[in-house]
Amino acid sequence: MNVRMNDTAFLRKAEVVARLRERLPRESVLFEEEDLRPWECDGLSAYRMVPGVVALPAGEEEARHVLRVAHALEVPVVARGAGTGLSGGAYPIADGVLLSLAKMKRILSVDPAARTARVQPGVRNLAISEAAAPYGLYYAPDPSSQIACTIGGNVAENAGGVHCLKYGLTVNNVLRVRGLTVEGEVVELGAEALDAPGYDLLALVTGSEGMLAVVTEVTVKLVPKPETARVVMASFDDLGRAGEAVAAVIAAGIIPAGLEMMDRPATRAVEEFVHAGYDLEAAAILLCESDGTPEEVEEEIGRMTDVLTRAGATAIRVSESEAERQRFWSGRKAAFPAVGRISPDYYCMDGTIPRKRLGEVLAFIGAMEKKYGLRCPNVSPAGDGNLHPLILFDGNDPDELRRTEQFASEVLQKCIEVGGTITGEHGVGIEKINEMCVQFSPEELETFRRVKRAFDPKGLLNPGKNIPTLHRCAEFGRMHVKRGALPHPELPRF
């Protein structure tokens, strides 16, 4: 029986390869074990699976062919950009096609007058800003992975970055997406004009983790580079106070160009790496940026400094040059590699919470560090309520991996409990699929399945990600938490 199954799988794979090669050149269809290995995981490297076939179309026509073949043969398709995703969105399927958009990396046009760029999906995020720089423009969403991640992946995850508090997320900075349905039909969503007619399918596809359509072209908004930017670095001797300071800045009517927090374990880990001059005695530091005209920045930096001082900052430094500003931020951007040096493995969480609950959630994470005996430095775009606690563990120790996953799951459920969400920008993927059962009711999950059916009735685009099945939720067995309040909050839980 086993042998026959394998035979069927083998024949099927051979058929897929043969059909793909009708339109794609040989080197663009990979199927030998050794060629497939490099594609076995994305940034969530604890989970690996060798895909059946990898297809690398050079353009939309070839991508269309891949989808048509897969649709005709009812083979699942997983789109992949640069594979930097942290939730396993591009985790392959054993007998599926991994559709890499990496070869489609041309910047089709930059229109400085209209302030837009039209690019293929495999273009790297930073490459867009580089192409726009000669015109004094840039693409605002700047994930820390921007040198590597692709715009297609950014659209699929609705990626955010340091500047999102003021300039918005991917969804707020993309005007139009051209894509392919699972059947290989071309659709244009959004427009270079504003408020396209009909439903906002552009917003619906943004953040849909490659489950509704494959993105083949994107028109992004470009914004004028501010004349100048400066950053305030404030030290706090208490994590809770740092959290309150974040809320105080916003309460004062200031929308910083960036507002991020690093706790002491994080600053200590990165300082050695980047020599940014962080205050290593502080329990936490905040980086608070202002951008605009020199006059505007001067005025705003003054107000920020006031608010942070009143909120209990123990020390304040303001960047005096562009080089110093870059240095202050360097630790934030290098946090992941730096943490990678002090621990064999780390696990990055991504919950978002209302800013005012920051102190409480940070204290909860502290308690979890003790409960599970694992360290957890924090580097967070706290200004928008997003948290990226990094649980440090050793993947070779199965018990540490198990404790890490429980630790993470408890923190995510805490995020839901305080009225937040399990993922701010990294996506659900395969990683947080269980917690979806906690955040959403069965009817809400069913609505997601209906949306999926409207686009992909056979469920061939990236199946098994993002939206849990009923069965899966029953197995996970944790109850749905209603809008920031557990049912019967008067009863003790633990």
Next chain:
Amino acid sequence: MSDELQRLADSIRAAAAARSPLRIRGGGTKDFYGQALAGDLLDTRGYAGIVDYDPTELYATVRAGTPLAALEAALGERGQMLAFEPPRFAPGGTVGGAVASGLAGPRRQAAGGVRDFVLGVRMLDGRGDDLFFGGQVMKNVAGYDVSRLMAGAMGTLGLILEVTLKVLPRPAAEATLRLEMPEDRALETLNRWGGKPLPVSASAWSGGELTVRLSGAAAAVRAARGKLGGEAMDADAAARFWEGIRDHRDPFFAGDEPPWRISVPSTAAALPLPGDQMIEWGGALRWLRTQADARLVRDAASKAGGHATLFRGGDKSVGVFHPLAAAVARLHRNLKAELDPAGILNRGRMYADF
């Protein structure tokens, strides 16, 4: 569940069982917008009130039947605003109607549209199921973005019960300038300014006059005034002027020719169409008053890379909204069939066939 919510859910369930259409309505200030109205009236105004507003979190959660004016007043008291400046047209409009119609005012190009400010919704779908999507935080990618989908869906996919909107501080300073210039120069000028870090928050050109509003830190507004030139308008007159544009009380909108709302890339050349035009959104919105044939208007809009809506009045049989490409129309019908299988919610209000 409150009685009123129960009533709304029961109405939808009963209508779904009977397959008899419902017409969702708040204050009725936008009855003119969209295709013909059909079905039994389902009034949302009984489900009203601000559920949660915390200025430090920059959001307000509001029931759909809440008067827009009440929300704007509450925000104003704390120095905040709805940055997309939803048009009111007449007194009595509700928050639900403002979100469902997806219409934004003069600040659209600078601040974003309605969908850019929707953080979450609570809704009843066409089965009467009570559903929450999104939430109260700015960053949230759990599941599909159903809440943004509701903005501009004209109530055809569900009844919005509550909506959480991102709010922003009011700008510390504003100034309005007026410059004389012909249409071509105005378009060129607006796009040139758009490429510079200038705090332009609204623009309106008509009849050879360009009016621009600057908003931001006092220092930035002062510096920009120097760079842009033109004549400064008195603050009260300026406020009245922008409200007139926002709510269509400006004289441009008076008269018999139906207004078309044409959105094009901001750099599109002057549209060769008969009738008066008013240009907003840095060039991205062209209002046109004309009796010209719908086909002529839509061809010109399509050629320029945009789309045209027959905004008010006129012959609606030509389709109020720009026709959709076949593949996109199919996705619309599929979504409608999934979320409102009996096809009862504001049926045909957006496109005649769903």
